Amino acid sequence: MAKVLLKGNEAVVRAAIEAGCKYFFGYPITPQNEIPEYFSKELPKIGGAFVQGESEVASINMLYGAAAAGARAMTSSSSPGIALMQEGIGYISKAELPAVIVNMMRGGPGLGGIQPSQSDYHMCVKGGANGDYHNIVLAPGNVQELVDMVQEAFDIADQYGMLVIVLADGLIGQMMEPVELRKPKARPIEPKTWALTGPNGGKPHRIYNLKLQAPDLEQDNIDLFKKYEVIEKNETRYEDYMMDDAEFAFASYGTASRVVRTAVDKLRAEGYKIGLIRPQTLWPFPYEAFKRPNIKKYLDVELSMGQMIDDVAIACGDKNMIEFFGHTGGVLITVDEVCDFAKKIMGGAK
Amino acid sequence: MSVVFERSKGLVDVKTHYCPGCSHGIVHRILAESLEEMGLLDEAICMSPVGCAVLALDYFEFDGIQAAHGRAPATATGIKRVHPDKTVITYQGDGDLASIGMCEIIHAAARGEKITTIFINNGIYGMTGGQMAPTTLPGMKATTAQLGRDVSLNGYPIRVAELISTLDGAKYVERVAVCSPAEVNKAKAAIKKALEVQKAGLGFSFVEVLCACPTNWGKTPVDALDFVKNEMIPYYPLGVKKDTTKEGQ
Numbered sequence: 001m002a003k004v005l006l007k008g009n010e011a012v013v014r015a016a017i018e019a020g021c022k023y024f025f026g027y028p029i030t031p032q033n034e035i036p037e038y039f040s041k042e043l044p045k046i047g048g049a050f051v052q053g054e055s056e057v058a059s060i061n062m063l064y065g066a067a068a069a070g071a072r073a074m075t076s077s078s079s080p081g082i083a084l085m086q087e088g089i090g091y092i093s094k095a096e097l098p099a100v101i102v103n104m105m106r107g108g109p110g111l112g113g114i115q116p117s118q119s120d121y122h123m124c125v126k127g128g129a130n131g132d133y134h135n136i137v138l139a140p141g142n143v144q145e146l147v148d149m150v151q152e153a154f155d156i157a158d159q160y161g162m163l164v165i166v167l168a169d170g171l172i173g174q175m176m177e178p179v180e181l182r183k184p185k186a187r188p189i190e191p192k193t194w195a196l197t198g199p200n201g202g203k204p205h206r207i208y209n210l211k212l213q214a215p216d217l218e219q220d221n222i223d224l225f226k227k228y229e230v231i232e233k234n235e236t237r238y239e240d241y242m243m244d245d246a247e248f249a250f251a252s253y254g255t256a257s258r259v260v261r262t263a264v265d266k267l268r269a270e271g272y273k274i275g276l277i278r279p280q281t282l283w284p285f286p287y288e289a290f291k292r293p294n295i296k297k298y299l300d301v302e303l304s305m306g307q308m309i310d311d312v313a314i315a316c317g318d319k320n321m322i323e324f325f326g327h328t329g330g331v332l333i334t335v336d337e338v339c340d341f342a343k344k345i346m347g348g349a350k
Numbered sequence: 351m352s353v354v355f356e357r358s359k360g361l362v363d364v365k366t367h368y369c370p371g372c373s374h375g376i377v378h379r380i381l382a383e384s385l386e387e388m389g390l391l392d393e394a395i396c397m398s399p400v401g402c403a404v405l406a407l408d409y410f411e412f413d414g415i416q417a418a419h420g421r422a423p424a425t426a427t428g429i430k431r432v433h434p435d436k437t438v439i440t441y442q443g444d445g446d447l448a449s450i451g452m453c454e455i456i457h458a459a460a461r462g463e464k465i466t467t468i469f470i471n472n473g474i475y476g477m478t479g480g481q482m483a484p485t486t487l488p489g490m491k492a493t494t495a496q497l498g499r500d501v502s503l504n505g506y507p508i509r510v511a512e513l514i515s516t517l518d519g520a521k522y523v524e525r526v527a528v529c530s531p532a533e534v535n536k537a538k539a540a541i542k543k544a545l546e547v548q549k550a551g552l553g554f555s556f557v558e559v560l561c562a563c564p565t566n567w568g569k570t571p572v573d574a575l576d577f578v579k580n581e582m583i584p585y586y587p588l589g590v591k592k593d594t595t596k597e598g599q
Binding site for chain 2: 023025049051053054055057058059061062063064065066067068069070071073087088091095196197198199200201204205206207208209210
């Protein structure tokens with residue numbers, strides 16, 4: 001298929017429809033409004049439905065219903081909206097329903113700002129709802145990867161009965177890049193025999209969220225975490241860049257990692273042995289990627305006050321091996337800033 | 351021997367967890383009977399709320415899902431948009447629907463979602479232990495209004511059926527009570543009418559059912575029925591609040 005020039009937010013819609021998503025529920029919030037706007041135009045054409053929810057709270061609960069009904073469905077929002085969705089995220093996670101959320105992150109906390117940020121790492125990767133649960137979190141680094149991940153998110157959600165969050169930011173949402181819609185790899189996906197369709201002459205389908213007996217709820221959570229172990233084993237993903245002979249390694253994802261990648265090229269041209277480890281899944285986190293005996297320091301670069309840094313510390317086992325640089329609140333990092341930061345850490349070590 | 355009465359095929363043959371004198375059992379039964387008599391059991395999907403009826407899905411022989419507190423109309427919207435040909439019902443109490451879920455019910459009604467809501471109004475939070483509800487009557491005691499609801503502090507009860515009836519998307523709205531056999535029959539007729547409106551694709555339909563909660567009211571089952579009759583009905587008048595079907599025009 002030929003490449004088309006698409007804005008990140010529009011690309012989400014194209015990719016989702018390509019993946020068979022027919023239902024979208026969402027509430028306006030900057031910087032992701034092109035997603036609901038484009039869906040509202042496209043979904044009626046394919047016999048699906050677009051509903052502008054009265055709130056993010058309602059939208060996520062509509063998604064809970066559509067997922068329970070067996071459909072491929074999604075919502076999208078940006079940081080404060082995702083905060084409002086946490087209740088429904090917990091319910092979908094408890095019911096183990098397949099569903100997809102796209103979060104085009106902006107600065108916080110509170111109402112925050114509307115410029116790109118990566119400060120929802122804690123909320124989305126560690127979980128902002130109550131209880132023991134995980135969501136699969138995919139972190140695209142450009143619009144092509146956003147398209148690939150949105151498409152794949154629906155398959156991953158169906159394969160495991162999981163809520164998949166595509167965690168991008170306002171920059172990726174607003175940026176235009178040439179992209180290609182590609183078929184993701186085939187996955188084993190069971191028919192949704194549990195879906196709410198009415199009994200149709202068979203037994204009633206029942207989807208629970210309450211377990212009143214503590215030992216039963218404990219067992220549910222143990223079973224849930226057995227499933228999570230399989231996902232950790234199968235789905236953990238990261239990308240190495242210039243890591244073969246590296247003595248220093250950047251740790252960065254999403255938009256920040258693009259700036260870092262250019263910084264790596266610049267530093268390499270000056271003779272520095274530095275590379276980039278870019279997590280593509282944030283849960284499951286690629287802990288194995290940070291066990292490298294040759295690395296002297298990990299340089300964590302984020303558009304936040306440093307939220308992924310805890311996972312990098314767990315991964316490499318020594319928080320003294322990590323240095324942090326970032327901007328937050330919607331301020332972007334520059335290549336020169338990243339190079340200066342790295343040089344300070346590396347000193348004369350070429 | 352001829353059978354003169356039997357359990358609806360829409361009900362599972364188990365004991366319920368409801369207290370003696372609780373009205374949920376009656377409303378479950380007339381909902382199940384209505385669906386059965388209309389031939390809808392095989393296509394029915396019902397939202398269980400947060401509250402005493404959270405386990406309702408275990409008592410119904412049709413599909414069910416436990417919705418988040420107050421969000422049943424949103425969850426039902428998601429299901430109905432995916433399966434427009436199915437019968438989708440929300441079964442909600444007064445804390446669920448009229449307090450935390452007021453936003454969701456108003457907007458589902460305003461959108462004219464083709465779903466049916468059964469609204470259980472007993473003026474109290476049951477499951478959490480008798481706290482004040484948005485529908486608790488003035489002067490009525492609750493565990494969070496121990497001297498009785500003081501309207502100067504706690505505001506006034508909400509007449510939800512009347513509120514819903516002002517919305518253009520709501521096509522059938524009625525308030526009934528289940529405090530006597532005659533009223534139970536009327537309640538069942540209202541539920542059937544509401545389901546017909548959904549099946550005809552006209553829009554949102556809503557039946558408010560005045561119910562007894564003897565446990566949290568501190569009354570015997572019989573006294574609780576008298577309370578519905580003598581105290582609740584005067585504040586919450588029964589009857590059709592809106593009927594946009596041909597028969598209602």
